[in-house]
Every structure is written in C-alpha cells, then in structure tokens.
Amino acid sequence: MLFFIIVSLLILAWFGAPLFTLILSVSIIGFSYQEINLTVIPIELYRITNTPLLLALPLFTFTGFLMGESNTSHRLVRLSSALLGWIPSQLVLVTLIASALFTAFTGATGVTIVALGALLYPALKETGYSEKFSLGLITTSGSLGLLLPPSLPLILYVVIVQQLDLDQNISIEQAFLAGILPTLLMIFTLFFWSVWLSGNKPVARKEYSNKELFSALRESVWELPLPFIVLGGIFSGLFAVSEAAAVTALYIIIVEVFIYKEVSLAQLPAVIQKSMTMIGGILLILACALAMTNYLIDAEIPILFFEWIQSHIDSKITFLLLLNIFLLVLGAILDIFSAIVIISPLIVPVAISFGVHPVHLGIIFLANMQLGYLTPPVGMNLFIASYRFNKSIFDIYRSTIVMMLLLLVCVLIITYVPALSLFFIEP
C-alpha cells in the first residue's frame, strides 16, 4: 500500500502536479493513517501567521519586481562602470558585481539575466569579448547574489530554522553577514579567470572620468541610499527585517513612480499582482510544508533519518560530501524555494549533530542551489538565457560549463572552509 502511494505521488509529480498538492497529500495520508483528525492541516497552514519575519517576503518581492520594471538596471550598470572603469577587464567586474547586487534585491527570479543581460551582452561583445564568453558570463552572473542581503532564499531559510525550535538558534543578521565572503570568493574567482582568459588579447580599457562618475552618481542618487536603508536600518536595530522591507517598498514606490516616473501609478496594480502571484505560490508551499514537517516529526521520521545517517556516516567530511552531492541533485530538480522549505527541516538537525553551524549550513545549502540554476539539463537560468538571447540551449550549455565548474570549486571551498561563512559571526 505504502509503495503504491509513493509511486503514484511520484508519477503525479513527474507529470506536473503542483508541488503544494503533493506535500499536502503526504500530510493527508500520514495524518489519516495515524487516525488524527485532518482539521490539523488547516491549523498547521494557519501557523504561518506566527512568524513576523515572513512579512518581509511579499514586501521585498514587490520591491524587486518594481525595480525590475524601471531603469534601475541601467543606472546600476552605468554607475558601476564609472566607478570601476580604470580596472583592466572592468566590464567583466561590472557584470559580476552589478548582477550580484541586482539579484540580491530582486530575488531568485531570473530577472537579472533579462534586465542586466540586455545592457551588458551588447556591451561585452562590443568591447571585444567573444559571444560564447559574454553569454556564459551573463548567464552565470545571474545567479550570484543569492547569498547577499536581502535575498529572499536567505530570509526563507532563517524562517524555517527558527520554526524548528533548536537549541542553537540563528538570527537573520547572522545570515546576512555570512554570505558576504563566499559571494566575494565566487565573484573574484570568475573575475580572475576572465582576466587570465583575455590575457593575450588586449581589451579596451575605459578612461577614468570624474565627470562621468559625477553624472552617474547624480543619476542614481535616489537609489543609492537603498542598501543603507535596508542594512543600516537592520544592523543599527532601528528596524526589524520586515519593517525594513516595508520602508524599502514604500521608498521605491516613491522613487520609481514619483521621482523617476518610470512606472506609472496605473501600472502599480499589475506589479503588485505579478509579485504576489510569485510569492503566493512560495508561501503556499511553505505553509503546506509546515504541516508536512509536523506530521513527519509526529511520525518520528527525522529521528529515524538521523539515526540512519549516524549509523552510516561517522565523519563531518563524509557528511558534507554527501550533502554536496545530494543538494546538487536536488537543485537540478527542485526550485530553490521549495527545496529550502521541504528539505532544510530534515537536514538542519542532522548537520548540527555533525558540528556544522546552522548559518554555515544555510550558506552551503544556498550556494549548492545556486549552482542548480546553471546545472544542465534543467537549470532555470540556462533556459532563461536561451530564451532571452535567442540561442539554442546547447549553445548556453557550452558557454556556461567552465564557469559552472569554477563555481563548483567555490562551492566546495565554501563547504569545507566554515570560517569563510562564519568570519563575521564567530570572532
């Protein structure tokens, strides 16, 4: 019977049944089997109202969508070029840094490739980079920034861990700090590789110009305070994270609608609708997963899983290695949000027992998932790039594969050198 149920759920998943219904089926079947009244399911769904932090998700998602609709990407690229223009291979660095910052704010939605790619792809080719390299760089850069505040997956991970009632609790501030060095590692690995690659052919270097810098600064003067509002507000203790999200959302409405006038007031409902559709799907999965996690805990499955792992794996290194493999496979079949919500309640307690810091685990988790965006055959960013630049998916595979492998090396370093993630947290 159990076998039959599992197989039918897998078949339904294979043929595109919405993920939330599959998660709900597990709880429905599980709770019925334990003869628990199924009213427990709506009670569990209602539980997402216990988490104040969650409000940050819809608000930051909206902000990201609104910035995606306006010319923020344009200003960001112009300002980064004005600042970094004197560096050799400056455009590569601009691509990497601008993409990372844009992704941190717009979330893991593929917006970066579409918005920044349109500007940077022609610019890179014009500067003399090959089409293959330019495509690869833009597609790869699109996933950087997931580890930087205020990225949605990072917030979601903290929400889940805080729900778990662990002895070792973590704060959103810690998670925000932890991603900085790992992101820099990835950016500079890709940068130095690009410099080495273009070492034998001279690439035009832009003249540094005070005038251009000044005018780029003036153009983006209204968006510049954004990181300071978000990070300054949170780390000074002035705002909670969800409050920072509210202030940011209001600020960006004022800036884009009333100052830059790039999005009209009449367009705002459509932006709200689009962003809420995306976050609604995620919140629904989160709520359903809370119910399932509770069933699993009732049925003592995490404990069984835990004991099974401990009887088969005895060292932290082996555990981390298997974790890497598992997460890479997971990243290829599940989107990042669902993966965090469904899998992290199971692996966080196990990881802690192997001495992995929960914040470090979050960074490992997200870094692996980030690679999933670029992993053939189904990495989402590969398809977005293929669609956006009108190239065959195989062209995209070929152009990204080396950079993906470089990022894989970075992910391994991030996994086995905890200090990289914990540097700002544990003195």
Place this chain on the structure above:
Amino acid sequence: MTYSAINFFKILHKKLLQIETVLLVSTFLIVLAIAVIQIVLRNFFDLGILWADTFLRITVLWLGMMGALFASRNNNHINMNLGLKYLSANSLRYVKTIVHFFTASICFIVAWYGVNLVTMEYEDAGIAFASIPIWFTVIIIPVGFTIMGLRYFSLAILLIADADAEKKPIGSLN
C-alpha cells in the same frame, strides 16, 4: 443554456476576477500602509497601533492565499513537470486532465477541513485583534482552497472538451 444565460455567466466570471484583483491589490497596499505607519508612530512618537503586529502577521497568510489564487488562474503553481514533454499531444491532454482532477480533489479536501476549523473557531468565539474574531481570519483557507479547487476542476473539464483550454487566459472564455 440560452445565449443570454451564457453571457450572464461570462460577465459574472469577469467581475469575480476583477474583484479578486482589487482585493489583492488593496490588501497589499493596506499592509504596506499599516506597516509604515506603525514604524513612524513607534520611532517618532513613541506610540503604536495595538493590533498592528497581529494584523500584519495574519495578512501574510491572506496575501499568500490570494497570490496562490492568481497562480492557479493559469496553472502557474510551482511544479517539477519533468515528464510532460515526452508525451504526444493527445495523451498529454488526458494526463493533464487526471493531474488537474487530482489537484482539485486535494484542494477540496483541505477546503472541507478548513470549514471545520472555521466552525470550531466560530464556536470558540476568540478574538484575533481589535474586534475581529479569529474565525474570520481563518476563513481565507476554505475560501481560497475552494476557489483553487474549482479552477483546477473546470480546467480539467475544459481540457476534455478543448485541447488548448490551458493556453487561453482564464479571463477569456471563448
């Protein structure tokens, strides 16, 4: 059905979709406004709206459910969907019909027990915040799942009648 009856349902359908949109957009704007007002009151006037925090936590559920309703308009829910591309057009249609029926039935089950929960909370007569009773804040669960279930149910029926039903935006019934 006569022509005018069909017309009536078309108009009703469109109106309901519009109401849904207006509700979602206004809820979002109210949440944003209350959150900002609360921050301003606290930081500059040392005041606060007593029920604001509870209200905001509950509206996250409402925003999430309403967003999920939008995602069900065109079957945009997150799924893995690895297998559909290997099917022929005809079998695709039947497989999708079955999957949609499955989705609809799960939604109806949750909606049913959601009604149960609303009834229980109604009898308990607890207050969520201000003078809003808890049962009212829970009601979005049965309502949301019922509408989602109906959407997937009708999508399944439409697929039996018309192979391209899924590609047509839900606003147009032609």
